[in-house]
Amino acid sequence: QKEVEQDPGPLSVPEGAIVSLNCTYSNSAFQYFMWYRQYSRKGPELLMYTYSSGNKEDGRFTAQVDKSSKYISLFIRDSQPSDSATYLCACNSGGSYIPTFGRGTSLIVHP
Amino acid sequence: DTAVSQTPKYLVTQMGNDKSIKCEQNLGHDTMYWYKQDSKKFLKIMFSYNNKELIINETVPNRFSPKSPDKAHLNLHINSLELGDSAVYFCASSQDLVNYEQYFGPGTRLTVT
Numbered sequence: 001q002k003e004v005e006q007d008p009g010p011l012s013v014p015e016g017a018i019v020s021l022n023c024t025y026s027n028s029a030f031q032y033f034m035w036y037r038q039y040s041r042k043g044p045e046l047l048m049y050t051y052s053s054g055n056k057e058d059g060r061f062t063a064q065v066d067k068s069s070k071y072i073s074l075f076i077r078d079s080q081p082s083d084s085a086t087y088l089c090a091c092n093s094g095g096s097y098i099p100t101f102g103r104g105t106s107l108i109v110h111p
Numbered sequence: 112d113t114a115v116s117q118t119p120k121y122l123v124t125q126m127g128n129d130k131s132i133k134c135e136q137n138l139g140h141d142t143m144y145w146y147k148q149d150s151k152k153f154l155k156i157m158f159s160y161n162n163k164e165l166i167i168n169e170t171v172p173n174r175f176s177p178k179s180p181d182k183a184h185l186n187l188h189i190n191s192l193e194l195g196d197s198a199v200y201f202c203a204s205s206q207d208l209v210n211y212e213q214y215f216g217p218g219t220r221l222t223v224t
Contacts, residue, residue, distance in 0.1 A: 008151075008152070032211045034211065034212070036215075041218070041220075042217055042218070043115070043201050043203075043215035043216050043217050043218050044154070044201070044215045045215065046212050046213065046214065049211070049212055086152065088152075088154065092211045097142075097159060097166060097167060097208050097209075098144075098156045098159060098167060099211055099213070101153070101154040103151060103152050103153050104152045
């Protein structure tokens with residue numbers, strides 16, 4: 001079992017839909033949680049960064065962490081075709097320099 | 112103004128050749144990384160440097176040798192290229208070792224034939 005699991009998708013939604021992207025992890029030492037967006041043939045771009053449990057909102061994006069169930073989510077409201085990309089979650093414990101990445105979920109928002 | 116840049120963007124070469132990829136960041140960060148992303152999109156850390164010093168060297172064949180001439184640059188040299196080295200290689204940087212927010216370059220797509 002990989003430490004961070006993500007469904008690769010693709011997840012296809014119509015424009016304007018609310019999108020829910022999810023990751024599960026197995027390492028209870030993880031405390032830092034990140035979401036990266038990667039457009040085709042580009043480098044990952046940091047989207048959201050949260051520490052421990054709770055919610056964090058930034059515009060149309062909300063990151064949610066539930067440490068009790070080892071589950072992290074990214075919600076995208078009013079999704080746009082420009083949101084079409086691969087979304088990677090990443091987790092880190094306090095003692096490691098390097099985050100552990102999920103394999104990413106491919107999102108397609110069609111007009 | 113590109114924060115993390117890599118050259119070349121594409122690299123096609125034959126087995127057995129030696130090649131280098133260059134990376135530069137203008138963010139003033141102390142820490143730089145090399146990642147390999149395979150065809151299944153998994154991002155795997157290869158190396159990490161902090162202030163020009165090697166901090167992390169994951170299980171990578173010693174045909175791969177990173178070099179950091181200064182903290183703004185981290186280059187990757189690969190000897191005796193093999194078919195399995197074909198992947199996208201990403202350079203990244205972060206402010207320091209304890210800041211987990213990483214900024215990635217555009218990637219170098221290496222194809223070994």
